Amino acid sequence: MTILLIDDDADDRKLFFEATAEFDDTIKYVAAANAQEALSYLNxxxxxxxxFIFLDLRMPGVSGEQCLIEIKKDPRLAAVPVIIYTTSRDEKESARLKSLGAAHFMSKPVLPDDVFYMVSFVLGEKWN
Structure with missing residues (x-):
């Protein structure tokens, strides 16, 4: 399994990767510090x-929302589940992003145990 994490915060990327390694140490990781870097990798x-793609919304340059739109309009990428991974807790924003193709909208946990729980929830789901 390979996970792409798109997040401009190096500490958040480190915490996320530590939690996913605890969940499953065979997961391969790709990190992108911004949307442009992620889209270059994906293209x-x-x-x-x-x-799976975990995508932060609040990034400099191309926003997470615009990155999601670009991912979902590419037929090669459209089926990859994109999980919005952000500090936002706005329900209207969540609904809008799901209408754009996001599979989940999750607020960024602060504690490593909470990141582990979030990752195990998402990766443990049945995906089509």
Whole structure:
């Protein structure tokens, strides 16, 4: 399994990867510090497509929302579940992002145990 995490915060990326390694140490990780970097990775046909994308909304440059739109309009990427992983707790924003193709909308946990729980919830779900 491969996970792409798109997040401009290095500490959040580290916490996320530590929690996912605790869940399953065979997971391969790809990190992107911004949407442009992520889209470059995803558009390179030589790269393995991730099984899941965790996407922060609040990033400099191209927003997480615009990144989601770009991912979902690409037929090669459209089926990859995108989990919005953000500090926002806005329910209207959550509904809008789900209408754009997000699979889940999750507020960023602060504690490592909460990140572990979130990751185990998402990765433990049945996906089509």
């Amino acid at each position: 390179d046909v030589d790269n393995v497509l991730p099984d």
